[in-house]
Amino acid sequence: xxxxxxxxxxxxxxxxxxxxxxxxxxxxxxxxxxxxxxxxxxxxxxxxxxxxxxxxxxxxxxxxxxxxxxxxxxxxxxxxxxxxxxxxxxxxxxxxxxxxxxxxxxxxxxxxxxxxxxxxxxxxxxxxxxxxxxxxxxxxxxxxxxxxxxxxxxxxxxxxxxxxxxxxxxxxxxxxxxxxxxxxxxxxxxxxxxxxxxxxxxxxxxxxxxxxxxxxxxxxxxxxxxxxxxxxxxxxxxxxxxxxxxxxxxxxxxxxxxxxxxxxxxxxxxxxxxxxxxxxxxxxxxxxxxxxxxxxxxxxxxxxxxxxxxxxxxxxxxxxxxxxxxxxxxxxxxxxxxxxxxxxxxxxxxxxxxxxxxxxxxxxxxxxxxxxxxxxxxxxxxxxx
Amino acid sequence: xxxxxxxxxxxxxxxxxxxxxxxxxxxxxxxxxxxxxxxxxxxxxxxxxxxxxxxxxxxxxxxxxxxxxxxxxxxxxxxxxxxxxxxxxxxxxxxxxxxxxxxxxxxxxxxxxxxxxxxxxxxxxxxxxxxxxxxxxxxxxxxxxxxxxxxxxxxxxxxxxxxxxxxxxxxxxxxxxxxxxxxxxxxxxxxxxxxxxxxxxxxxxxxxxxxxxxxxxxxxxxxxxxxxxxxxxxxxxxxxxxxxxxxxxxxxxxxxxxxxxxxxxxxxxxxxxxxxxxxxxxxxxxxxxxxxxxxxxxxxxxxxxxxxxxxxxxxxxxxxxxxxxxxxxxxxxxxxxxxxxxxxxxxxxxxxxxxxxxxxxxxxxxxxxxxxxxxxxxxxxxxxxxxxxxxxxxxxxxxxxxxxxxxxxxxxxxxxxxxxxxxxxxxxxxxxxxxxxxxxxxxxxxxxxxxxxxxxxxxxxxxxxxxxxxxxxxxxxxxxxxxxxxxxxxxxxxxxx
Numbered sequence: 001x002x003x004x005x006x007x008x009x010x011x012x013x014x015x016x017x018x019x020x021x022x023x024x025x026x027x028x029x030x031x032x033x034x035x036x037x038x039x040x041x042x043x044x045x046x047x048x049x050x051x052x053x054x055x056x057x058x059x060x061x062x063x064x065x066x067x068x069x070x071x072x073x074x075x076x077x078x079x080x081x082x083x084x085x086x087x088x089x090x091x092x093x094x095x096x097x098x099x100x101x102x103x104x105x106x107x108x109x110x111x112x113x114x115x116x117x118x119x120x121x122x123x124x125x126x127x128x129x130x131x132x133x134x135x136x137x138x139x140x141x142x143x144x145x146x147x148x149x150x151x152x153x154x155x156x157x158x159x160x161x162x163x164x165x166x167x168x169x170x171x172x173x174x175x176x177x178x179x180x181x182x183x184x185x186x187x188x189x190x191x192x193x194x195x196x197x198x199x200x201x202x203x204x205x206x207x208x209x210x211x212x213x214x215x216x217x218x219x220x221x222x223x224x225x226x227x228x229x230x231x232x233x234x235x236x237x238x239x240x241x242x243x244x245x246x247x248x249x250x251x252x253x254x255x256x257x258x259x260x261x262x263x264x265x266x267x268x269x270x271x272x273x274x275x276x277x278x279x280x281x282x283x284x285x286x287x288x289x290x291x292x293x294x295x296x297x298x299x300x301x302x303x304x305x306x307x308x309x310x311x312x313x314x315x316x317x318x319x320x321x322x323x324x325x326x327x328x329x330x331x332x333x334x335x336x337x338x339x340x341x342x343x344x345x346x347x348x349x350x351x352x353x354x355x356x357x358x359x360x361x362x363x364x365x366x367x368x369x370x371x372x373x374x375x376x377x378x379x380x381x382x383x384x385x
Numbered sequence: 386x387x388x389x390x391x392x393x394x395x396x397x398x399x400x401x402x403x404x405x406x407x408x409x410x411x412x413x414x415x416x417x418x419x420x421x422x423x424x425x426x427x428x429x430x431x432x433x434x435x436x437x438x439x440x441x442x443x444x445x446x447x448x449x450x451x452x453x454x455x456x457x458x459x460x461x462x463x464x465x466x467x468x469x470x471x472x473x474x475x476x477x478x479x480x481x482x483x484x485x486x487x488x489x490x491x492x493x494x495x496x497x498x499x500x501x502x503x504x505x506x507x508x509x510x511x512x513x514x515x516x517x518x519x520x521x522x523x524x525x526x527x528x529x530x531x532x533x534x535x536x537x538x539x540x541x542x543x544x545x546x547x548x549x550x551x552x553x554x555x556x557x558x559x560x561x562x563x564x565x566x567x568x569x570x571x572x573x574x575x576x577x578x579x580x581x582x583x584x585x586x587x588x589x590x591x592x593x594x595x596x597x598x599x600x601x602x603x604x605x606x607x608x609x610x611x612x613x614x615x616x617x618x619x620x621x622x623x624x625x626x627x628x629x630x631x632x633x634x635x636x637x638x639x640x641x642x643x644x645x646x647x648x649x650x651x652x653x654x655x656x657x658x659x660x661x662x663x664x665x666x667x668x669x670x671x672x673x674x675x676x677x678x679x680x681x682x683x684x685x686x687x688x689x690x691x692x693x694x695x696x697x698x699x700x701x702x703x704x705x706x707x708x709x710x711x712x713x714x715x716x717x718x719x720x721x722x723x724x725x726x727x728x729x730x731x732x733x734x735x736x737x738x739x740x741x742x743x744x745x746x747x748x749x750x751x752x753x754x755x756x757x758x759x760x761x762x763x764x765x766x767x768x769x770x771x772x773x774x775x776x777x778x779x780x781x782x783x784x785x786x787x788x789x790x791x792x793x794x795x796x797x798x799x800x801x802x803x804x805x806x807x808x809x810x811x812x813x814x815x816x817x818x819x820x821x822x823x824x825x826x827x828x829x830x831x832x833x834x835x836x837x838x839x840x841x842x843x844x845x846x847x848x849x850x851x852x853x854x855x856x857x858x859x860x861x862x863x864x865x866x867x868x869x870x871x872x873x874x875x876x877x878x879x880x881x882x
Contacts, residue, residue, distance in 0.1 A: 056703045058694075061722045062710050063743065066809040068795030069715040069736070070396065070552060071744045074802045076753050127749060134753075174753045174803065323756030323769065372765040374787045375624060376634040 076173070080133035082268045086259035087140050087313065093255050094248035098148035099204030102248040105155055106143030112159035113139030120168040134173050138162055141181035141313060144249025145306065145353075146188070148199050154191060158184040178360040179320045182353050198245040221245045222304035223349040231291050232300060239303040250306040260312035269316040272328035273335075277311040278302060280336025290344065307339065310352035320360040327366035334359045387590045388629040389615035392763035394796045396552050396618045396716065398591060402673055403555040407563055407684040409669075410699040412460045412485050416690030417470060420445045421478040422729040423526030425453035430481060436464045439492035441666055444481050454518040454528045454730075458483055459668040459688035461490040473712040473719055473726055480727070483690070495664045502577050502661075507537065510578040510661070517660035518667045518730070523621070523650035524713050526731035529657070533578060535640075536647040542631060543584040545572050547651040548614055548621035550589060551714025554734045556671035557651045559684045561588070561595035564655060565602055569609055571654030574661055576608060579647070583608050586651075587626055591616040618716060619794045623648045625763055637790050652733070667730055674700045676737035678707045687732075692725040696735055705739040716795045750804040758797035758807055764790050768797035772807040775814035780821065783814035791815060 094102045117135040121128045142158050162184035170176045189195050198221055199205065222232035222244055234244045242252025250256075263269045285301040286294050301307070315321060315335050322331050335355045342351025421427035428445030432438055438458040447453035462485045470480045498505070498513055515530035523546060545568060549557045561568060572584045586603075588596050590613050603609040612630060614620050624635050626648060633644040641648055649657075652670060659665045668689055675682040680701030687696055693710060697703060711718040712732050728735075758768035766787055774782040788811055797807040 056706055058703070058707060058724060062720065062724070063708055064720040064722045065709070065744075065746050066806065066812065067715075067717050067719070067793070068799050068808065069709065069711050069718060069720065069738065069744060070742075070799055071804070072800055072802070074800075075804065076751070076802050079753075079755070079802055129749060129751075172751070174751050318753045318755040321754075323754060323759045323767070367767070367770070371767060371786075372759075374637065374766055374790045375628075375764040376636040376639070376790075377765075377787075378634070 076132045076134065079268055080137050082263065082266050083137050083313070084133065084140060086262045086268075087144065087249070089255040089259055090249045090252060090309070091140070091144060093242050093252045094144065094148070097201050097204075097242060097251060098199050098248060101205035102148040104152070105146055105148060105150060106140060106248060108152060109143035109146070109155040109159050110136050110139030112156050113142070113163050116160050116163040117168065120164050121172070124168065126172065129173065132173065135163060138167070138180045141249075142184050144309065145181065145185045145247050147195065147197055147247050148205055149197055150194050154188060154194055158188045161187045174319050176319055178357050179314055179317050182314055182357050182360075186353050186357060198247070200245055201243050201251070221349065222300060223343070226290070226297075226300055226304060227343065227349050229290050231293065231296055232304065236296065236299055236303065239300065244304070247306065250309045253303045253308045256308040256312055260308075263312070263316075269312075270325070270328065272325055273316045273321060273332040274311045276329045276332025277315055277335045277339075278307065280333045281307060281339055284336065284340045301340075301343070305343075305350050306352040310339075310356055311335070314352075315356050315359070320356075320363055322363050322366040322370065324367055324370040324372060326370040327363075330370065331359055331362070331366055334362065387613045387615040388587075389617060390620070390625040390629045390763060392761055392765065392796075393617040393619060393625070394761040394800050395616065396550075396799060398616070399552045399675070400555050400558070400591065401553070402675055402682050402684055403558050403592075405559075405683045407556075407559045407671055407686060408699075409686040410688075410691075410696065412487075412489070412688045413691050413695035414485050415465070415482060415692075416458075416460050416485065416688055417480045417482050417692065417725075417727040418444065418456055418459065418690035419470065419472045419478050419480045419727060419729060420456055421453070421476065422456075422472060422689075423454070423474075423520045423528065423731060425528055425531075426451040427478055428453060428456045430467060430479070432464050432481070434464055434466055438462065438464060438483060439490050441495045441668055442492040443494070443666075444483075452528060452531055454520050454530075455516060455666075456481070457518055457666040457668050458492075459690050460485040461488050462486040471723065471726065473721060473729055473732060475719065480690075495666070497664050498661055502574060505577075507578050510574060513660050514657055517656070517665070519653060519656050519660060520667075520730050521650055522652035522656065522667075522670060522730060522733065524717065524731050524733060526729075529649070529653055532647065532649075533575070536642050537579060539642050540579065540645050540647045541581070542627075542646045543572070543575060543579060543581050544626060544630065544646060544648045545584065545586040545651055545654050546621055546623070546626060546648050547586060547588045547592070547595070548626060549592070550616070550618045550621040551716050551718075551734070552618075553675045553736055554673045554714050556673045556684050556733055558592045558595055560651055560655060560671060561592065562598060565595070565598055567655040567658045568651050569599070569602060569606070570662070571649075571656070571658035572609060574657055575649060575654065583610060585610045585612045585630060587612045587614050587620075587630065589614045589616045589620055618796060618799075619763065619792075622763070622792065622794065624792070637787070670728070670730060670732070672696060672728060672732055673734040674737075675734065676707075676711075676739075677742050678703045678705045678737040678739045680704045687728045689730060690727045692727055693721065693735055694724045696728065697737060703737065705741075707737045708740050709738040709743040711736040711738065716799065717793070746806050746809075748804060750806070752801075752803050752805050755802060757800045757802070761796040761800050763794070763796070764792060766791060768807045768811065769805075771814060772805055772810040775810040780814060780817045783811075784818050788814045789818060 091106060113135040114130050118128050118130050139159060142162055146155060162180035166180040166183045167176045222234050222239060225232040238244055240254050244251050260274060264271060282298050282302055286298040289297040291297045322328050338355035338358055339351040342354050426447055428447050430445050432444045438444060440458060440461045442458045443455055444458050445456035447455060460483055462483050465482045465484050467479055467481055469477055471477055511530050511533055519529045520526045521529060547557045547561055576584050586599060596611055596613055599611045614629060619625055623641050627641060627646045628634050635641060635644055656667050669686050671684050672687045673684050674696050679697060683700055685696055685699055710721045712721055712735055713719060714734055715736060752769050762768055771783055771786055771788050791811045793808055793812055795808050801807055
């Protein structure tokens, strides 16, 4: 019996699964006997034979498949669309503050990501899966992590790096080791001039304007002053609402939190990573304040830079975060500690991207170390001891 | 506060039939009664081809005290033939095909036990239950008399399982509404037999009307407690039930009796009462007929052996083209390929799915590591990693990560947004682990036998040559030493493999 025979019956497609059902079939005590599958495979087409009284035709043999015979309505696609919806407020605010050029940057990044995904999959002869919207999410996150004044060829390179090298060459969705959008962002730091030039808020750039550095009306982000041990000039309220310099998507902490709450309500993410991450940053900056007022300093550390975007949307990326609750808490704390260390002692003013990328590498170990004890396993060890 | 457990998933309920009166369907023209409907020894036929049988008459008996249940005819008529057929569990067993004469003549053997419960002994009650052919009616179908025997003296808690956590199925719910007395009386019989003071009836909180009814009926009987459970799949699993009610976790590979509990299905309790009060063997059972292809979904009392098609016909026939038929609930039920598969003692539901609702395992699937399977797994396993290891052929890792603890409840596959058939991957891994273990056991047994034979031979040789001269004795010693070294090398090599 070949895998193809089974495919015809719609039992399962992946060869491994087909093999599995074949082998399970051999065991006498399970639901499917190999005979059953064989008989099914013998019929070339599920020929219609028996006619019901109502005129509805009944196939002579029905499809057999393993349990369960029900599935939730959630899919990879619906989850990815939820993430996009949660990012839209931040994107719209970015367009409002930095002008329509931000929209161009983000849309171009998304478009390139989707095209690169389709092309790579075609070349690698894999099924094209752009319908799952995962490339859209990658593109959106990468786009929101770029300054509005970036030359338009930069996002194209970034999208290519994210999708082709970080995602597809590692095996596609669910197989990448690090977050594609973040890896691409860090890769784009090869052009620090473009990546570190932040437009002053409400200096709106027009749709397709070609930017030179002086045009961008560069402004220092609050993180720069934090690094030098001073509280930034930007008032806290402006940092919360988004009247500050920065990349397109990170400026308004409030809208990012709203997006995060939407994701929590839709159960796309759990609270563990964002709370552990932001909590660790808050705690460390409160205990070791680098400026006069500890509370203000703590709030600035939380609201400035990419922490909200990173903690809510990037660190919670499924593939590159642990699956156990304990693992997620440790992962979040790790991200927080690394962020603070890089912000205070590193060469860059921002540490979120590097912190998350480093913690990405520990995901398997965190899952392994925090593996739950199986049901009834505890009792047994107690009895032994 | 409703009792509950950690993990699990709230599955869409689809309890469409919970407000519709149960109906008794007329017996179909032909019934096919399998001689083995559950674990244990198949029954040996006691009737021949051409014999006339009556409703409730014994047609198959288990001899020699082996584990197994007798089988009775569900109709009156003539035995047409004995043939091999697939049961809903996928086993190929001998089945008795009976042509129904439509008269429903009851067998004269059926008469009430006659004694009061307080006068009957444990052995008498067990024999009534065994002779009535009662096996667990929740799905697994373990012979009930054997369960009682093994629980006697060991258990302190008795639970009647009416959780009915599977979607669609409402036959227990309807039973509690329409004939709660049978369940309570069945429970009382069991309590008497097991010498227990109290029994719990566990009902999920989506059946509060049934809970109210039970509470009213049991208000003056302190020995029966109604426990309200939170609606969550798989609340009806014995492990979760015991864990939720008494906080006891059954260790891997152990049974409820090992933590002092025994669980019976509500239908089983009603059947026990029916056997005790009326002498009626288990020849019919309520079945929920539902699914988007069935015109009038409802609960029917179907004779054992009725083909699945006759149940659908009784429920108004089909309204859409069916693709999949499932016996049991949609989470743990088995897909059937034949429309004529008979109803057996463990068939609680029949679902007919069209293309709209039948899920297709052939589509694209990819794990996105969302971790939901870990959150819903009530055995606290890591389903996504087990599936990955199974896919990669790393059976050793599957074993290390407790694949054998998986109960195949299907929650992980249900919740998976990546549409990965996780349960099936784990099932395949379990099968391979068991295969390897069996091979390992066989190898050890074989080697021990070989070693024993060799040692015996060596001793014999020693004894023989004891009288011979020294040089010869030395030589023998050398050879046997060399032999032994060879042997150890071999064993080590094998172990490494």
